[in-house]
Amino acid sequence: MSGDKEKSTVTSAPPSPSPSSVPPSVEFTKGINGLQKFILRESRGSSAEVYLYGGHVTSWKNDHGEELLFLSSKAIFKPPKAIRGGIPICFPQFAGHGTLDQHGFARNRFWAVDEDPPPFPTNTLNKAFVDLILKPSEEDMKIWPHSFEYRLRVALGTGGDLMLTSRIRNTNSDGKPFTFTFAYHTYFSVSDIRLTKYILALLQRLQLLIMKKRGHLFCAKMVFLMLWCGILGIRKQRLWLILVMMSTSICCV
Numbered sequence: 001m002s003g004d005k006e007k008s009t010v011t012s013a014p015p016s017p018s019p020s021s022v023p024p025s026v027e028f029t030k031g032i033n034g035l036q037k038f039i040l041r042e043s044r045g046s047s048a049e050v051y052l053y054g055g056h057v058t059s060w061k062n063d064h065g066e067e068l069l070f071l072s073s074k075a076i077f078k079p080p081k082a083i084r085g086g087i088p089i090c091f092p093q094f095a096g097h098g099t100l101d102q103h104g105f106a107r108n109r110f111w112a113v114d115e116d117p118p119p120f121p122t123n124t125l126n127k128a129f130v131d132l133i134l135k136p137s138e139e140d141m142k143i144w145p146h147s148f149e150y151r152l153r154v155a156l157g158t159g160g161d162l163m164l165t166s167r168i169r170n171t172n173s174d175g176k177p178f179t180f181t182f183a184y185h186t187y188f189s190v191s192d193i194r195l196t197k198y199i200l201a202l203l204q205r206l207q208l209l210i211m212k213k214r215g216h217l218f219c220a221k222m223v224f225l226m227l228w229c230g231i232l233g234i235r236k237q238r239l240w241l242i243l244v245m246m247s248t249s250i251c252c253v
């Protein structure tokens with residue numbers, strides 16, 4: 001679950017470390033309303049917090065201690081209500097695209113620690129990370145009759161970059177395929193929401209225009225994001241972090 005040792009929950013620091021040599025660490029503790037959470041810390045001081053409830057990232061701070069995610073002051077942290085802010089996981093349905101409640105049920109379920117995650121092709125050394133897993137309950141199967149294993153890795157890299165990797169496996173005993181929709185519904189923190197609203201409206205139009213003309217969604221998204229960050233004066237480092245965030249992946253096995 002942490003950088004140096006894949007299976008240990010807490011990485012202990014060596015004796016008298018210098019600030020730059022403190023290893024990445026993962027702490028399992030209680031958060032708001034006693035809900036359990038992990039705190040990931042990286043050697044240069046950035047951190048992230050992940051609740052088991054919802055597999056929900058609620059905080060991501062850079063090495064200056066600045067919060068990069070928005071968490072509503074009205075977020076109540078009381079199941080079955082979803083946590084408002086941070087990075088809600090919308091699964092197996094995004095928005096109202098289906099018969100389930102808005103954004104599906106993954107954000108309203110208690111996830112478990114994944115004790116035996118399949119290996120990753122990439123090097124996880126020097127990263128603080130935690131592996132979570134969600135499997136449907138009998139009640140879930142009544143509203144969405146598909147068996148699955150949803151594995152989520154939340155990792156914090158040495159530069160403070162936050163990476164979420166979702167791996168969703170169809171475990172239907174009859175091998176029947178299923179479809180789903182999904183989103184990391186990230187709430188970024190911004191300094192001026194009014195200005196952001198105007199700029200977003202403008203850029204959404206621009207994005208639509210580019211998509212219509214070129215039909216190239218990826219390019220449009222990148223142009224959109226870079227303009228947005230540039231106009232809002234987001235520092236270069238933060239823009240980079242956001243771009244890394246955007247490159248988080250989802251794969252089905």
Ligand SMILES: O=P(O)(O)OC[C@H]1O[C@@H](O)[C@H](O)[C@@H](O)[C@@H]1O
Nearest residue numbers: 082083084088094095102103185
């Ligand atoms: O209010 P919820 O269910 O947490 O959803 C968060 C937001 O999700 C977005 O997808 C909707 O467009 C918003 O209207 C909504 O507020």
